[in-house]
Amino acid sequence: MMTFYPDIKLVHVAAAMTSGTLFALRALGLLAGMRWPRAALVRYTSYTIDTVLLTGAMMLLTILPAGLFANGWLVAKIVFVVAYVGLGIAAFRPSWSLGARAGLVTAALLCFLQVYGIARAHDPWGWLLWLVS
Ligand code: HEM
Structure with a gap:
């Protein structure tokens, strides 16, 4: 499993950055009075990214030594x-x-x-x- 560590970490970090960027954009849109930040497609895209983020986090948690x-x-x-x-x-x-x-x-x-x-x-x-x- 350790063989996949760099790839899993890359996916986790990429998902984390995408999640934060999407949240910031949605929040800016909301503050500007726009309606798209609450649209179903945008919400479900956000949930999907967060699921990838958390799955990567759980995998990292499993493969890394507890001492870390x-x-x-x-x-x-x-x-x-x-x-x-x-x-x-x-x-x-x-x-x-x-x-x-x-x-x-x-x-x-x-x-x-x-x-x-x-x-x-x-x-x-x-x-x-x-x-x-
Ligand atoms: C907003 C959410 C999150 C962000 C922005 C984030 C960001 C990051 C980043 C930038 C790294 C790479 C660190 C490095 O260069 O060594 C990382 C690694 C990691 N993250 Fe996350 N993370 C998030 C959520 C989580 C959650 C919820 C967990 C656990 C439940 C988690 C567990 C880990 C683990 C175990 C590593 C591996 C550390 C290592 O390789 O040494 N992360 N995360």
Whole structure:
């Protein structure tokens, strides 16, 4: 299974970048008052990308040695993934004012950036490492 590690990781990272880019574009469209971000085709495309992302994540989790996660970076990453998904879902609720929606979108995108930083650094602090070190 380790033979496929580079390919699985490539698929996971590509799906993660596509997922974040699509979320950012949909959120911008929503903030601009457009209707396409809520269209069924766009939503189902987003669910499909996220399924690929999570499948890749589960495969990486299975093939990598547990010691790689010993400093807790994966747990921190999952906490930020959950926050990103939760804030993203909340941002798409119809009831918000423009300001509140913009705040939720910004918070979701900051969580996404932190997920990326944690993954790259293999450290729970992610980008914050620059501040604390
Ligand atoms: C927004 C969601 C996500 C983003 C942006 C993301 C991003 C990334 C990136 C950029 C890498 C490559 C890190 C490197 O260069 O070593 C990576 C690897 C990895 N990710 Fe994710 N990921 C996401 C979700 C998840 C989830 C939900 C899990 C687990 C449940 C997960 C588990 C992993 C694992 C195990 C690796 C392999 C680390 C390694 O090869 O050393 N990811 N992720």
